[in-house]
Amino acid sequence: MYLIWCTLFLASQINAMDNLRVAFEWKVVDFLYPSQEERSLALQNKAFIPENNIPMGLEVYKDRLFITIPRWRPGVGASLAYIYLNDTLDNPVLRPYPNWEAHKMRSNDESPEIVSPFRIRADQCGRLWVLDTGFTDIAEDTLRDLRPPRLLVYDLHNDELLRTHTIPLDQKNNDSFFANIAVEDHDCEDSYAYLADLNKPGLVVYSWKSQSSWLVKNNYFHFDPLAGALNVSGVEFVWSDGIFGLALSGPDSEGFSTLFFHPMISYNEYSVSTRILRNETLASRSFHEFKLLGSRGPRSQSGASFFHKKSNVLFYALINLNAVACWRTTNPHYDMISQGRIFMSNETMVFPNDIKVDNEDNVWVLSDKLPIFLYKNLDYNEVNFRILTAKVADAIRGTTCDSKLVVIPTIVDKIKPIMKNNELMMNTNGNSNNMNTNRDMRSSSNRIYHTTFVLVSLTVFAILY
Numbered sequence: 001m002y003l004i005w006c007t008l009f010l011a012s013q014i015n016a017m018d019n020l021r022v023a024f025e026w027k028v029v030d031f032l033y034p035s036q037e038e039r040s041l042a043l044q045n046k047a048f049i050p051e052n053n054i055p056m057g058l059e060v061y062k063d064r065l066f067i068t069i070p071r072w073r074p075g076v077g078a079s080l081a082y083i084y085l086n087d088t089l090d091n092p093v094l095r096p097y098p099n100w101e102a103h104k105m106r107s108n109d110e111s112p113e114i115v116s117p118f119r120i121r122a123d124q125c126g127r128l129w130v131l132d133t134g135f136t137d138i139a140e141d142t143l144r145d146l147r148p149p150r151l152l153v154y155d156l157h158n159d160e161l162l163r164t165h166t167i168p169l170d171q172k173n174n175d176s177f178f179a180n181i182a183v184e185d186h187d188c189e190d191s192y193a194y195l196a197d198l199n200k201p202g203l204v205v206y207s208w209k210s211q212s213s214w215l216v217k218n219n220y221f222h223f224d225p226l227a228g229a230l231n232v233s234g235v236e237f238v239w240s241d242g243i244f245g246l247a248l249s250g251p252d253s254e255g256f257s258t259l260f261f262h263p264m265i266s267y268n269e270y271s272v273s274t275r276i277l278r279n280e281t282l283a284s285r286s287f288h289e290f291k292l293l294g295s296r297g298p299r300s301q302s303g304a305s306f307f308h309k310k311s312n313v314l315f316y317a318l319i320n321l322n323a324v325a326c327w328r329t330t331n332p333h334y335d336m337i338s339q340g341r342i343f344m345s346n347e348t349m350v351f352p353n354d355i356k357v358d359n360e361d362n363v364w365v366l367s368d369k370l371p372i373f374l375y376k377n378l379d380y381n382e383v384n385f386r387i388l389t390a391k392v393a394d395a396i397r398g399t400t401c402d403s404k405l406v407v408i409p410t411i412v413d414k415i416k417p418i419m420k421n422n423e424l425m426m427n428t429n430g431n432s433n434n435m436n437t438n439r440d441m442r443s444s445s446n447r448i449y450h451t452t453f454v455l456v457s458l459t460v461f462a463i464l465y
């Protein structure tokens with residue numbers, strides 16, 4: 001019996017994995033200049049060096065897909081740009097956001113409006129939150145801070161700059177690097193932005209209403225020294241990035257979200273209520289309110305993450321495994337076997353760098369071979385940057401994150417006689433095609449499902465690794 005169920009679940013898992021499709025891909029990026037002459041001039045005076053432009057962060061809002069192109073090296077056209085969702089799959093040309101003016105490099109004492117954002121977030125109120133690191137030539141000896149790190153907020157209805165907030169000096173130091181942002185937007189007038197400083201490390205909380213920010217420190221923001229060695233497609237390197245992945249749940253009955261977070265160099269996932277983070281005094285006094293959820297296991301260093309409110313599923317990038325995975329946040333267990341594999345490929349998913357879910361429940365992933373760009377050389381004759389997508393329901397179907405594990409009909413027919421005789425199963429599950437994993441896992445009288453679940457998860461994880 002266990003064996004049959006095991007095969008059944010495993011079959012459906014294999015069938016459902018790797019459901020993302022490539023929506024856009026680039027060998028090298030290009031920008032839409034006001035005219036051919038201006039593009040030629042930019043190429044000529046090295047204001048634009050195409051092979052130094054690497055897409056990194058992404059966001060989707062209505063008909064536009066936004067991309068950040070940080071200034072790792074000289075010659076970045078514009079560090080924030082967009083394409084239209086109806087653009088061509090191959091090499092769609094990037095349009096500067098909000099316009100060319102905001103990216104213009106001027107004389108030494110006048111920096112562009114936007115210098116070098118790593119990540120952005122469009123909220124449900126129609127605002128685009130841009131977290132600008134302020135650095136230029138990040139991968140060069142000529143690294144400079146053109147501006148202090150800033151938060152810029154644009155109105156997506158007319159692309160006008162609504163507000164800028166410079167991170168105050170007492171909330172950062174010279175090592176600070178603000179690479180990721182999450183926005184709590186249940187109340188448009190009382191929204192909060194959470195800004196991760198991966199190097200200090202720290203979390204700066206910004207209140208839209210009070211137009212002020214404060215710094216939260218915690219031991220869990222630090223990197224794990226045992227997890228620093230990475231190997232991506234044979235490129236070996238050591239990183240020491242602290243707090244990075246930030247994902248906010250929907251509001252609880254009092255209006256507070258849960259922030260799921262992790263350092264990039266770590267195998268662990270943590271959580272804390274924004275009830276704590278939103279109150280500076282409370283945040284500094286409440287160490288035990290920050291919870292360790294568990295460990296994902298070896299080689300599971302994770303970058304970006306995103307919480308999908310309708311399914312309660314946390315999506316996250318496995319940067320050292322060329323994979324995207326998921327965890328159902330209603331699952332009481334957080335360990336290796338409770339993770340679901342969404343997509344894994346040493347070709348199209350080399351370094352998944354950002355993940356978002358849009359308002360129409362499409363999950364989007366950007367992969368960009370960053371370690372090869374930084375430590376070797378990209379081959380510009382092949383595809384280097386990709387954006388992959390799927391409906392959330394399709395992406396998680398059949399994984400441990402699915403609330404309805406879909407059973408393959410042919411196998412169902414084979415085991416129907418057994419199912420009919422199984423009183424236990426009929427009692428807990430009126431519809432044999434739809435099984436609620438979480439409910440089953442929680443039911444103490446239903447050890448059979450848990451056992452099956454564990455067996456299947458183990459097998460699936462074996463495949464993942």
Ligand SMILES: *[C@@H]1O[C@H](CO)[C@@H](O)[C@H](O)[C@H]1NC(C)=O
Nearest residue numbers: 062063064083084085086087
């Ligand atoms: C693509 O979308 C943009 C913005 O919605 C629109 O202006 C444009 O006409 C569309 N192009 C095509 C070919 O449908």
Ligand SMILES: *[C@@H]1O[C@H](CO)[C@@H](O)[C@H](O)[C@H]1NC(C)=O
Nearest residue numbers: 144145169172173174175176
């Ligand atoms: C930080 O940088 C500023 C300006 O570059 C410099 O004056 C200051 O000494 C630095 N502080 C530390 C602690 O390195």
Ligand SMILES: *[C@@H]1O[C@H](CO)[C@@H](O)[C@H](O)[C@H]1NC(C)=O
Nearest residue numbers: 229230231232233234235236
């Ligand atoms: C890194 O990965 C490559 C294969 O991609 C492998 O040959 C090499 O041994 C790995 N290095 C380490 C230190 O594991």
Ligand SMILES: *[C@@H]1O[C@H](CO)[C@@H](O)[C@H](O)[C@H]1NC(C)=O
Nearest residue numbers: 275278279280281282283285
């Ligand atoms: C923050 O928390 C402290 C300690 O619980 C409390 O005294 C204070 O009123 C709170 N502040 C706000 C603005 O809620």
Ligand SMILES: *[C@@H]1O[C@H](CO)[C@@H](O)[C@H](O)[C@H]1NC(C)=O
Nearest residue numbers: 232233234322345346347350
């Ligand atoms: C990708 O994986 C396939 C199958 O495991 C393997 O044959 C191939 O060598 C790998 N390619 C790289 C670049 O690691």
